[in-house]
Amino acid sequence: MAFNKRTLQRIRVPLGFIFAVVFIIFAKPTALSLAIGSAIAIIGVLIRAWASGHIRKAKELAISGPYAHTRNPLYVGSLLMGVGFTLAAGVWWLAIVFCVLFIGIYLPVMRVEADDIRRIFGEEFDDYESNVPMLIPRITPWKSTGTAFDFQLYLQYREYRAAIGVAMAIAVLVAKAYFLP
DSSP: HHHHHOOOOOOOHHHHHHHHHHHHHOOOHHHHHHHHHHHHHHHHHHHHHHTTTTTTTTTOOOGGGGOOOEEEEEHHHHHHHHHHHHHTTOOOOHHHHHHHHHHHHOOOOOHHHHHHHHHTHOOOOOOHHHOOOSSOOOOSOOOOOOOOOHHHHHHHHHTHHHHHHHHHHHHHHHHHTTOOO
């Protein structure tokens, strides 16, 4: 079973690109669906950006910023980006396909990553895991660490690529809505 979860970990990004092509082909965006969906997708990008400035992979357990609210803020951001795009597309069944793919791929990946983090950080992670939800954010932060957002980490992890991808996807949907019948 771990092999399958590791495989999902490796193929999640290529599957996302395949879904994007299907998504673009079947999308029927309207001005309203574009406005609502784009706003949600942008919130997702901002959450991912915020998270990337607080994580030092395998060096320090991330518990500041959005990590004080959810153990997987990068995936929360990705979920919001995907929900935003499916709403922007204006096709209800794309939302169902996206949700099934997200749950089927990312929940097992989150479990594998939790096991990996537990091996690195041990009891520190166990305490964190028992206080911070896997995906749905808690309203109040778990701890106040005083750790500030580090823009260099944002650049190091090239999280700006998500913002570029969102801008491109929105541009394609706008083009499809207004220029391609």
